[in-house]
Every structure is written in structure tokens, then in C-alpha cells.
Amino acid sequence: MTAIAMNPPVPLASRFEPGRLMVHAALIAYTVLALFPIALILINSVKSRAAIFDDPLALPTMDSLTFIGFQKVLASTNFLLYFGNSLYVTLLALLCIVLFGAMAAWALSEYSFMGNRVLTLFLALGIMIPIRLGTVAILELMVKLELVNTLAALILVYTAQGLPLAVMILSEFMRQVPSELKDAARCDGVGEVRIFFQVVLPLIRPAIATVAVFTMIPAWNDLWFPLILAPSDRTKTVTLGVQQFIGQYVTDWNSVLAALSLAVIPMLILYALFSRQLIRGLTAGAVK
Template identity: 80%
Template structure:
């Protein structure tokens, strides 16, 4: 019994250390975003005092730049991409796990390859396609790319959860005359909410933080995202660290809010496989 308690204590301490390590960069950004430039360089680990407290970075970001436009672009691209990934991913997962047809395994293998092969390897081909479709410097181009990027992982995760739904439940609904669409939207989706939350969190973070595709596909002033907009405060010789840290602090807010909202479902989704 004592060995079990000691093992549990070690696990808890390890998780606590990892949590502190993961939260340290975020805390450092938030702390230094409300400090003067001198306060940042004199002691970056210190909390802001009456002498070092300053909101000059937030003033520059909100008043002297188009940060709200960049923030809106990122929010629009992320939400639309997330909606399409969850909808199409759940529908594809339902088809692969519920219906047996010729090419089922081949299609599942194709999606698995989509997880293993980074989408950035096809940047040149993607850029050529976007140019041919006349979608360069549009948010639509980013939505299409991110949807394609997130679908393989979403399908693989959701298909495993859908396969665990009891067949008797679906067969009983069919016996009652319930259509396939109603079974999917009214029975299956509510039962796999933890998996949907898990996919949503794992999908949102790469999309929100991405710099590669916005830089290549939508570098225009009206289509810049948050990560690309922050680059204007970083110069070759001089960097406005107050503005950079303030912009990063504002950019991290949606991720934190989403995690707080879906944290319980996320934990359930990550642990349900081990429990079962």
C-alpha cells in the first residue's frame, strides 16, 4: 500500500513539474507584456512594480497597428476551419467505421499517410493550385489548406470513438425508423463529445499559431493573421519587445479560453481509451 502511495506521489510531482514547465513561458510573456522596456531587460523574471509597470506595448498594438484586423482574420480562419474539420471529419469517420465498402481500408490507409507526411512538403504544389484558383491573398485559401491539414487526424481519432458506440444502440434506432442522418447527428455526435473536444483543441492550436501558410498564401495587409502581424514589430536591428509581448499576450487568450471551456471534455477524451 505504501509503495502504491509513493508511486502516486511521484506521478503527481512529475505532472506538477511538467505543468510548471509548460506554463512558465506563458507566464513570462504575460508578466513582461505589462513592463517597460527597461524593466524587461533589467529583470525579465521579476513581477511588474510601480516603476516598471507600463501598458505602452498594448497601446502601440491596439492604437498604432491593425492588430484587431489580424486578430479577426485569425479568429475567422480558425473557427471556419475548425467547423469544417469537425463536421467532415465526423462524417468521414462515421462512414469508415459504420459502412463496409470496397476501398474502405485503402481510404483509411490514405488518411493515415496524411498524418505521417507533413503538409508543408507540398507547399509548392499548394501554392500553384491556389494561384490557379485565383485565391492568393484570401482567407479562403488558408481555410482550405487548414481543413485538409486537420482532416486526417480528426478522422482517425473520431473513427475509433465511433467504433466503440454499441451496435445495439444504432440497430434499435434503425428498428424505430430513425434515418441515418438523425442517428449520426442526434445519437452518435452527442456520445463522442469528448473526442470532438479533443480534436478541436489539437486542431485549433496548430492553425492559430501557424506562420508558414499565412506568409506564403496570404501575406497581404488585409489578410494577415496574428502570427504574421506580430512580425511587423520585429526588425533586423531593433525589435519593439513591448509590442511583441503585448501582441503575443492578446494572441494567447483564445487558446486559453478554449482550453478552459473544453478542458473537462478533453481530459475525458484522452483517458476514455485507457479506461475502456
């Protein structure tokens, strides 16, 4: 009875208020707008070339249904290698971003030391300045380190690209962790490392999921740095591998759409896994 009194049910009439209906209509319209390109790619990936150009919005029929694009992608190219390269680079870069970003955020939010604000400002500049402006310097550095045409070059670049945003998000959440929990752990003789991994990190899982979503998608979809740093056939990523089906005069649209359909699947799966924690992180951050 107490719980019911504290959380009364929302009246049915209030659910149909004009303001609430407008918000839901806007959200539904945005969802349709965001999912439309993905649906268009998936639909046309199983249609013949003629059907794609005749009516790209139509669903495939028995006459237009074909899987020739998937057969070409999987049989005549190293798409599985490109797919594995993208997955390896994205997951390893994501691990580095979360781990190093959380460690840096812990240091900046928990300890007071000379240069704390300077480091925070420096990381904030990393968010505002695109990393692509330093492409020439990055390429020169990778040549000196002999990392050109290696996946390690991409992992290092994506880690550096995602760290500033990760530190900003995670440090804000870490400041909200009650100091009583950390002080109680210290009184029990728990070291700082165990406090970080066993007390703090489990409490900021929504923030970690938010960082994961915001950093893995740009790394997976990037074409710029794979084209410059790792263009060899054994280090190509999915986005770079798709380009071989696009020519100056002829484009194999069946293969392009099939490759894009296969490339979008991991991001949809990872987003579905992180979506709940992502929403919690965004809604929690809205009031911080």
C-alpha cells in the same frame, strides 16, 4: 450503503505512497514548465523595455509598470483586424474539420465497402507526411483558383491538415458506440442522417473536444501558410501581424509581448472550455 460498499474510499495512507507522490510531482513539474513561457510573456508585456532586459523574471513594480506596448498595438496597427482574421480562420477550419471528419469517420467505421482499408491507410499517411512538404503544389493550386491573399485559402489548408487526425480519432470512438442503439433507431424508422447527428455525435463529445484542441492550436499559431498564401495587410493573421514589430536591427519588445499576450487569450479560453471533455476523451482513448 451499496454504493459505499461498491466504491470504498481510498485510504489516507495510500494517497501518500512514494509512487503516487512521484507521479504528482512529475505532473506538477511539467505543468510549471508548460505555463512558464506564458507567464513570462504576460509579466514582461506590462514592463518597460529597460526592466525587461534588466530582470525578465522579476514582477513589474510601480516604476517599471507600463502599458505602452498594448497602446501601440491597439492604436497604431490593425491588430484587431489580424485578431479577427485568425479567429475567423481557426473557428471555420475547426468547424469543417469536425463536421467532415466525423462524416468520413462514420462512413469508414459503420459501412463496409470496397476501398475502405485503402482510404483508411491513405488518411493514416496524411498524419505521417507533413503538409508543408506540398507547399509549392498548394501555392500553385491557390494561384489557379485565384485564392491567394484570401482567408479561404487558409481555411482549406488547415481543414486538409486536420482531417486525417480527426478521422482517425473519431472513427475509433464511433466503433465503440453500441450497435444496439443504432439498430433500435433504424427499427423505429430513423434515417441514417438523424442517427449520425442525434445518436452518434452526442456520444462522442469527448472525442470531438480532443480533435478540437489538437487542431485549433496549430491553426492559430501557424506562421508558414499565412506568410505564403495570405501576406496582404487585410488578410494577415495574428502571428504574421506580430512580425511587423520585429526588425533586423531594432525590435519593439513591448509591442511584441503585448501582441503575444492578446493572441494567447483566445486559446486559453477555448482550452478551458474544452478541457473537461478533452480529459475524458484522452482517458477513454487510453483503454480502447
